[in-house]
Amino acid sequence: GEDVEQSLFLSVREGDSSVINCTYTDSSSTYLYWYKQEPGAGLQLLTYIFSNMDMKQDQRLTVLLNKKDKHLSLRIADTQTGDSAIYFCAERTGGTSYGKLTFGQGTILTVHP
Amino acid sequence: NAGVTQTPKFQVLKTGQSMTLQCAQDMNHNSMYWYRQDPGMGLRLIYYSASEGTTDKGEVPNGYNVSRLNKREFSLRLESAAPSQTSVYFCASSGMNTEAFFGQGTRLTVV
Numbered sequence: 623g624e625d626v627e628q629s630l631f632l633s634v635r636e637g638d639s640s641v642i643n644c645t646y647t648d649s650s651s652t653y654l655y656w657y658k659q660e661p662g663a664g665l666q667l668l669t670y671i672f673s674n675m676d677m678k679q680d681q682r683l684t685v686l687l688n689k690k691d692k693h694l695s696l697r698i699a700d701t702q703t704g705d706s707a708i709y710f711c712a713e714r715t716g717g718t719s720y721g722k723l724t725f726g727q728g729t730i731l732t733v734h735p
Numbered sequence: 736n737a738g739v740t741q742t743p744k745f746q747v748l749k750t751g752q753s754m755t756l757q758c759a760q761d762m763n764h765n766s767m768y769w770y771r772q773d774p775g776m777g778l779r780l781i782y783y784s785a786s787e788g789t790t791d792k793g794e795v796p797n798g799y800n801v802s803r804l805n806k807r808e809f810s811l812r813l814e815s816a817a818p819s820q821t822s823v824y825f826c827a828s829s830g831m832n833t834e835a836f837f838g839q840g841t842r843l844t845v846v
Contacts, residue, residue: 664837721768721835725777
């Protein structure tokens with residue numbers, strides 16, 4: 623079955639870049655997502671990448687996809703204290719059910735002033 | 736535009752009690768989902784409804800039932816709550832070619 627793995631913790635200084643990594647097992651995944659969860663809140667979609675792309679950039683966010691190694695990364699440039707949150711990698715597994723997702727464990731990003 | 740609304744936001748149950756978590760969306764989405772979130776395990780799919788009138792099991796359906804009441808509403812029922820069901824529950828919805836939108840969550844404690 624599908625499996626998505628992430629490291630659990632990342633700590634960076636304000637102004638540095640953050641890189642959050644994710645590996646997945648389902649080679650048929652068409653879309654891969656990054657969600658952000660702030661304390662006590664729901665999940666907010668940050669960005670996504672289609673499986674035929676290698677990279678996607680959206681302001682401070684860069685997503686890299688290595689299909690051969692089934693590795694996905696999210697880079698946040700100029701990380702701010704407001705970026706402190708849990709970040710989830712997810713792959714879409716539900717065909718036309720776009721919300722049928724397999725999530726990683728989540729990476730807790732802590733940004734120090 | 737409220738998006739996905741879940742009630743209640745917090746609940747404490749005693750072992751063996753029953754309750755229903757409510758979810759409603761106002762985006763005219765066809766598909767709705769229930770996930771549970773546990774520390775270090777991410778979100779896991781309990782049940783989903785691809786369209787009105789259909790429901791299917793997800794990864795962790797045991798101990799739960801669902802009802803797709805109409806296009807807007809999708810409820811999750813715990814018939815006999817157990818401490819292992821202590822979790823944060825998220826409802827989500829998605830439309831044709833749109834990503835999933837999540838509610839704010841229900842924090843459930845079973846003692």
